[in-house]
Amino acid sequence: MNDQPQTTLIQRLLSTVDTMDACARLAREDPESVVAVTIAEVAGRAALYPGPCSPVTVQFDVDVPGAGRIGYLLTVGPDGQQARPGRVDDPWVCVRTDLPALVRDVFGPASPRTGADREVVMKDEPGPAEYRPDDPWLVQRDEATRAAYQVLRACGPYQGDLTTLAMHFGSDKWGGHWYTPHYERHLGRYRDQPVTVLEIGIGGYHDPAAGGASLRMWKHYFHRGMVYGLDVYDKSPLDEPRLTTIRGDQADPAFLADLAARYGPFDIVIDDGSHVSSHVITAFTALFPHVRPGGTYVVEDLHTSYWPEWGGNGTDLADPTTSVGFLKTLADGLHHRDRGHAGSPGPSYTDQNVTGIHLYHNLALVEKGLNAEQANAAWRPRYDPMRDMPAPQRVNGE
Numbered sequence: 155m156n157d158q159p160q161t162t163l164i165q166r167l168l169s170t171v172d173t174m175d176a177c178a179r180l181a182r183e184d185p186e187s188v189v190a191v192t193i194a195e196v197a198g199r200a201a202l203y204p205g206p207c208s209p210v211t212v213q214f215d216v217d218v219p220g221a222g223r224i225g226y227l228l229t230v231g232p233d234g235q236q237a238r239p240g241r242v243d244d245p246w247v248c249v250r251t252d253l254p255a256l257v258r259d260v261f262g263p264a265s266p267r268t269g270a271d272r273e274v275v276m277k278d279e280p281g282p283a284e285y286r287p288d289d290p291w292l293v294q295r296d297e298a299t300r301a302a303y304q305v306l307r308a309c310g311p312y313q314g315d316l317t318t319l320a321m322h323f324g325s326d327k328w329g330g331h332w333y334t335p336h337y338e339r340h341l342g343r344y345r346d347q348p349v350t351v352l353e354i355g356i357g358g359y360h361d362p363a364a365g366g367a368s369l370r371m372w373k374h375y376f377h378r379g380m381v382y383g384l385d386v387y388d389k390s391p392l393d394e395p396r397l398t399t400i401r402g403d404q405a406d407p408a409f410l411a412d413l414a415a416r417y418g419p420f421d422i423v424i425d426d427g428s429h430v431s432s433h434v435i436t437a438f439t440a441l442f443p444h445v446r447p448g449g450t451y452v453v454e455d456l457h458t459s460y461w462p463e464w465g466g467n468g469t470d471l472a473d474p475t476t477s478v479g480f481l482k483t484l485a486d487g488l489h490h491r492d493r494g495h496a497g498s499p500g501p502s503y504t505d506q507n508v509t510g511i512h513l514y515h516n517l518a519l520v521e522k523g524l525n526a527e528q529a530n531a532a533w534r535p536r537y538d539p540m541r542d543m544p545a546p547q548r549v550n551g552e
């Protein structure tokens with residue numbers, strides 16, 4: 155399990171952006187590194203937006219209060235985005251900003267005024283005397299304008315919906331399956347929080363460079379989140395800022411315990427791995443204790459719970475060794491005080507810490523919290539009060 159070198163700095167930025175004072179303090183500590191990780195994040199977000207058809211280099215002039223100005227270059231275009239320290243002579247686009255404000259806009263919660271204090275200066279050069287649409291100066295100026303819009307949008311969080319992001323990155327969470335609206339309904343409340351997300355199953359199987367669609371989707375949806383992906387295959391070429399891949403087996407409880415100690419606790423865990431029932435149950439049992447109170451554990455592709463080839467059972471629907479059968483036991487656990495504990499040693503961990511189970515076609519979301527509601531009081535009648543009344547006196551003829 156490898157950590158990316160900049161992970162710690164990004165985590166500190168994510169957790170200290172709540173006040174401008176905190177941003178300013180961090181910016182003064184190590185301005186070069188803070189500028190580097192902040193503009194790397196902008197570069198990653200720029201890929202979400204349309205940009206110029208040929209490469210345009212945007213210069214950032216970043217003022218560090220009390221410590222001068224740092225120059226950084228971000229080239230955007232059809233071949234992607236590259237960021238590096240430096241300056242160019244007479245750039246077409248120059249973004250002037252101060253570092254605490256840039257850090258707040260990039261790593262802080264979404265705000266309606268994100269970017270409002272950012273100044274963009276275009277090359278101050280006279281254009282052609284006569285208008286010709288194919289004039290090279292005008293073409294270049296249009297490209298520069300597109301680059302400016304792309305980069306300015308990327309200086310704040312992505313504001314679109316999860317389904318659009320799934321389609322953008324090619325995740326089958328919309329299209330192959332129809333999960334994203336359910337996810338948005340249940341996970342939308344974390345969107346602006348510095349959450350820790352773990353998804354089991356990165357995609358692309360044995361090809362190290364393939365897959366990662368849903369991890370990228372989560373990274374941009376949870377714009378302040380740290381996203382971890384687990385797969386049995388090495389997926390390290392997919393690592394990028396705020397997105398770390400881990401190699402390991404979801405069916406190995408000792409490995410999962412190490413993983414949780416290292417990267418947890420988690421706000422959200424999503425199981426989109428092997429979909430073998432026994433693996434789903436092993437992973438849930440090992441990782442659910444490492445979900446924060448208020449967090450959510452998700453299991454996808456529950457259809458395999460009915461397929462014997464995946465360790466499922468399509469005939470005995472209460473079989474607790476299948477994924478759905480196991481989820482049904484959580485529903486009984488939610489009511490453990492109402493059903494009593496006859497024949498068992500008392501409430502289990504999940505009895506006490508599952509507060510909600512939401513089931514959709516092929517998808518379950520389990521909410522974590524303190525399941526502390528008391529059972530129905532003993533003095534409440536446990537018989538039908540109208541049971542022995544003569545028929546005419548019963549309400550509504552029941």
Ligand SMILES: C[S@@+](CC[C@H](N)C(=O)[O-])C[C@H]1O[C@@H](n2cnc3c(N)ncnc32)[C@H](O)[C@@H]1O
Nearest residue numbers: 355356357358359368385386403404426427428
């Ligand atoms: C359906 S793909 C994941 C797709 C991805 N979550 C997405 O939505 O883009 C399933 C992945 O789970 C991985 N996998 C299979 N068995 C696993 C196991 N026992 N532990 C961890 N990962 C496993 C596979 O290698 C594969 O890459």
